[in-house]
Amino acid sequence: MEPEIVRFPAVGRLELDQLLEQLIERAQDVLGTQGRLRGLLAATRAISSDLDLPVLLRRITQAACDLLGARYGALGVIGTDGRLSEFITVGVDDDVAAGIGPLPRGAGLLGQLIRHPEPLRVADLGAHPSAAGLPPGHPPMRTFLGAPVRVRDRVFGNLYLTEKSAAGQPAEFSAEDEELLVALASAAGVAIDNARLFDVAERRQRWLRASADIVRDLLAEDTPALSLVARRALLAAEADLAAVLVADPRSPEGQDRVQVVAADGEGADALLGTTWPRSRFTDGPTPAPGFGPDGPAMLVHIPEDGSQRPGLVWLARARAGRRYDEEDRAMAADFAGHVSLAMELGRAQQNRRTIALLDERDRIARDLHDHVIQQLFASGLRLSALAARCGDAETAQALRGLITSGDETIRTIRATIFQLRRSAPEEDIAVELRDLTEEFGDLLGFTPSLLVSGPQTSTVSGELADHVRAALRESLSNCARHARATSVVVRLEVSGGQLTLTVTDDGVGLGGSSRRSGLANLEERARDLGGSFQVDSPAHAGAGRGTRVRWRVPLSPVPTGA
Template sequence: MTTTDRTVEDAGRASPRPSPASADDRLRRLLVSLRDLGADVPLPELLRRLVEVACELVGARYGALGVVGAGERLVQFVTVGVDERTAARIGHLPRGEGLLGHLVDHPRPLRLPDLTAHPASIGLPPGHPPMRTFLGAPVRVRGEVFGNLYLTDKQDGGRPVPFTAEDEELLVAMASAAGVVISDARLLDVAERRQRWLRASADVVQDLLLEEAASLAQVARHARRAAGADLGSVLVVDPDDPAALQLVAADGGAGDRLLGTAWPREGSLVGRVLEVDEDVLVDDLVTSGLVAEGLVAEVPGMPDGPALLVRLPRVGAAARPGALALLRRRGAPVFDEEDRAMASDFARHVGLALEMQRAVAARRRLALLDERERIARDLHDHVIQQVFAAGLRLTVLAGRSSDPGVAAELRDVVAEGDATIRALREAIFSLEHEEPPDDLVTTARELVREYTGVLGSRPSLAVDEPFPAGDLPPAVAAGARAALRELLSNVARHAGASRASVHLAAPGGRLEVTVADDGVGVGTATARRRSGLRNLEQRARELGGRCTVASPVDGGRGTRVSWSVPLPVGVRGSARPADDAVGR
């Protein structure tokens, strides 16, 4: 029999040994259960079913499998017998202290008639169901300890009884066989995860390079799905405050409420990722320093468990550094090194695609300038000369005409030709020297700075990448600028808000300008009476779009106004010149 740690009392000797037939029956059931478990069962489900089989084999009321991770800590804890309400009352899952930690430090079978009597025991947390008898055994995968099986409170006909030596032998045998099953399941799990990440990389890169309506929000969504996370987000250094970080894209739980959130860069995990170019894995978001104190409590639905952060590579000399943050709910499996490696590869693919797209945008800009120069040259060398020659001929004809009326009309035509030549020269000068007008993002930044003093706090600005820079049609650009100014003005005059946000995006061939605040809100009837909003609605309708008002939006307060119009074919999410890496 396997050597074990025991208290002075040997629980095996205190209980009668079951009959050989009973032992054979339990062994047969064990083999059948393990055979069924090996049929392509996903790893999380496999772990839970292993615990269920173990409890059934030895008659335990409660069971758990603690997965051991880096630093000899429990990084996952799969339980059976404890309902969700009780689990919520207990709080955070065990981290590997007390008796559970003893098994981590001493991976040998352990059988106890009273777990509270063991020297390593530190008692049970408040709200935990009472437990007395205990049986544990390590699970090894390819010679390394994967975790430990823990069973408590053996029942026989509804009566609590100690675990027996035969129970221990069965659990050790099961743990040994489970290691093989888990090893196969892990290989399958890694292969499936790698396939998801590769598919996500291919989809994002294709969207970016084909200039579909790809954006950082889509990057966050693809990454979240590939990682099996509850929230995917992209954070960047604030362009106006390098000491601050800003969340510019999010997908999943509480993502819409977190968009535009900012917090100090120094001392945060994101800051660490950006400063030392090191990906980060954390088991618990709340204790990681990633979020501002109290943010989780303020944002319902925000995942607060394991987190994975990887750097998004810089794109261009002046690009802002960014990071991809993936979060899971409390109690979910932690991210492992495989996740880190695959997410890092994904981030590099995204960075490469953004850089290639910026190169394409730069080539298009150069081609546009070359075309403007060619047009200017043709106007000067051909069109102006032809108009000038026609004017000379008309002047000669006017001098030869004996009819004063005809001569006067010819001289008027010559004057119009001179005016045409002047207009052409002005157009040529503009083509050769005039810079393209400021893009919508530049206008948004200027308005945010302008209204910071008026509002008493700086509105956040989030821009989904890629975003059409100066490629917007004049009517669309003018409408979007008017919408930004009018909406920020409304926040300043009417909202009484402590926080406001601006979001620019171009999803699905549309331009969307959204301004939100946490102020007093506005009724639909009141919104319709405001001439500024009526004008924005009219302008949006003229462009085939719409302007929508939502109020209240969160907790009975706030207003969100979205101005959305379609973009012409060919004007999609093209990237701005290379002074932005991941959105503003």
């Protein structure tokens, strides 16, 4: 018996084929969705594996492009002014980026997402009402998908994707793409928050270490304080240039000018010892033209402490460097407070040493007066008695010579006692110049020799002392920048109502006119005080070798034109 063949109607077979096709499509959709979910998990793992914030931001942008099949991607970081402060791109090579010009700040469709932080999907960029057009040289872009990246309750920035492709063909972003980007942006916010916390912790550790080092070093004896402040701040801020600034004592009333008294980093040698308008040292993302790195900068105020110590530290980065944020400023302010405190403690420590030294000097003076002089006087009386009784005229004359020599010795000892008992050493300009020569030891590679002579050094104080310190600083700065010297001798002579500061080096000599122009400040300073300025080569040096700078002013300066 033959088997019975069941025949389905044609309509039934068609419905079954359609059901099978739908089942296959659903299965493919499920597989595709699973693949995209796996891609989202992989992207989440990728962006969670690094705590370096700049690396993380680029990794997030690349992961978004890979996940959604976008040719171009960007992550715009929103600054405190509500505009884009950073713009990380993927898919645009360096040559194309250079041709486009400056990075966007948040106009057009990018600004639309900043003003309204909600996911935005556009089929045609040019047709959107907020579109501002693409700049010349920009790659063509049509499809667009954007989503905000939130860190806790604040919008950190926005993810932008353009030019989606599927199976090698241009395509539009779908609602599912939007959901995936929102999910990735959420994971990115958590990763960015962790990276920022880690970054802040590292920065705080650097500043705390710098504060501890500066307190230790400033309390040590014979330490060049200003150079240390510049060096520690440079390292803690990860800056390219650090400069310590003080008010220029020669600045006319109403003109706010500062002098660079210490510097470290890129261009430090050329900047050291120069004076500039205060406005040239900016505090923000806009660089000051004319010197140093041309990127973000930060100006740190050192709290007033009643001394003549520096009041500003300027930190600058290269153009591509990260901008300083409020956390940087807070940490730098704490560092400046520690610097001020360390300087105050250092002065207190120096005062204690000075008091101990004065007590010791007073003891020595008492011993000289009460014992040595009395013994010499008694010896002189005995010699006088011997001379009177001596019958030999030649011997008597020799004894009287010894008496005269003893009297001269007594006068010398009394002068020494007077010197020991005069005002505290820290008020003497010689001590301040000694500290200044030691400060330049790091820059020169050796400590200049200092010779001080004259009975009137204790009278050099106040504004005149400021000018002397500034003149020596400028002279030593010129030596450090130009001379290539192996020794420098500084002489200060104060006598006859005149103060003469002479700085002699064994370097390459005056050479061309460029170095002479660097001494213009010294000449102007001397002329303003009614003094004179001279620069030449030492007589003992060979032709064209060495430089001698002689700066002479009256002890009671009379400004020119008075």
